[in-house]
Amino acid sequence: MNRAEPLLSVRDLNAWYGESHALHGVNLEVFKGETVTLLGRNGVGKTTTLRAIMGLIRKRTGQITFDGKDLMHLPLHRTAHAGIGYVPEERGIFATLTVDENLILPPVVADGGMSVEEIFELFPNLKERRNSQGTKLSGGEQQMLAMARMLRTGVKVLLLDEPTEGLAPVIVQRIGELLATLKKRGMTILLVEQNFRFASRIADRFYLMEHGKVMAQFPVGELPDRMNLLHDVLGV
Numbered sequence: 760m761n762r763a764e765p766l767l768s769v770r771d772l773n774a775w776y777g778e779s780h781a782l783h784g785v786n787l788e789v790f791k792g793e794t795v796t797l798l799g800r801n802g803v804g805k806t807t808t809l810r811a812i813m814g815l816i817r818k819r820t821g822q823i824t825f826d827g828k829d830l831m832h833l834p835l836h837r838t839a840h841a842g843i844g845y846v847p848e849e850r851g852i853f854a855t856l857t858v859d860e861n862l863i864l865p866p867v868v869a870d871g872g873m874s875v876e877e878i879f880e881l882f883p884n885l886k887e888r889r890n891s892q893g894t895k896l897s898g899g900e901q902q903m904l905a906m907a908r909m910l911r912t913g914v915k916v917l918l919l920d921e922p923t924e925g926l927a928p929v930i931v932q933r934i935g936e937l938l939a940t941l942k943k944r945g946m947t948i949l950l951v952e953q954n955f956r957f958a959s960r961i962a963d964r965f966y967l968m969e970h971g972k973v974m975a976q977f978p979v980g981e982l983p984d985r986m987n988l989l990h991d992v993l994g995v
């Protein structure tokens with residue numbers, strides 16, 4: 760795959776919750792090794808975009824291509840197997856299982872995933888807590904575990920929904936460092952983030968969403984020129 764061919768491509772994506780039309784033709788692309796952030800106010804459709812890519816919203820139209828595969832026509836259980844790791848906002852840690860058990864539960868979908876020992880090198884705090892139950896973890900530890908367990912599976916892209924939400928600044932910084940390390944290791948990341956300062960430090964490119972569609976996109980280098988727009992749209 761070369762730079763001209765995106766790893767993930769979304770074209771004219773529409774999605775509905777019952778009769779409620781939530782996405783109105785989203786277009787976006789993520790290239791291999793990029794960190795791309797979806798920005799936008801509450802309710803503009805960022806989470807819905809991730810869920811529609813994963814196939815968790817079945818009432819959808821448009822085209823979604825990942826690593827050369829057409830995701831629109833895959834059954835739900837095949838989407839994760841195609842190599843996309845989704846970390847939802849609510850994190851989805853199994854409360855009654857230990858850190859170790861949570862880590863080994865998701866099935867390996869492709870070669871190239873990290874071993875549990877490699878994961879513990881990257882997340883030493885999880886190693887210390889390896890026998891603790893999910894319920895006993897702090898919010899930051901749960902977020903790290905939710906990300907860490909995807910790394911074992913060999914996924915090629917991570918879809919992360921607001922990984923810093925509700926976390927203390929020092930933990931937010933730690934998550935930023937982890938994402939930078941994953942990026943150095945070649946991981947491709949599509950991030951939904953309300954914390955603009957956090958996103959501006961780690962993203963290569965931004966998509967700004969409004970009313971269920973992308974209203975602007977720009978690389979990190981254009982951030983200074985886009986601050987007025989971001990101020991108007993996001994209030995930052």
Ligand SMILES: Nc1ncnc2c1ncn2[C@@H]1O[C@H](COP(=O)(O)OP(=O)(O)OP(=O)(O)O)[C@@H](O)[C@H]1O
Pocket residue numbers: 776779781799800801802803804805806807808
């Ligand atoms: N389960 C649902 N049923 C019906 N409508 C929904 C559902 N989830 C979201 N919506 C609606 O779809 C629209 C897009 O919501 P979405 O959660 O994708 O926005 P968002 O940009 O991720 O915002 P937030 O940061 O608040 O999650 C909103 O109008 C929301 O009210």
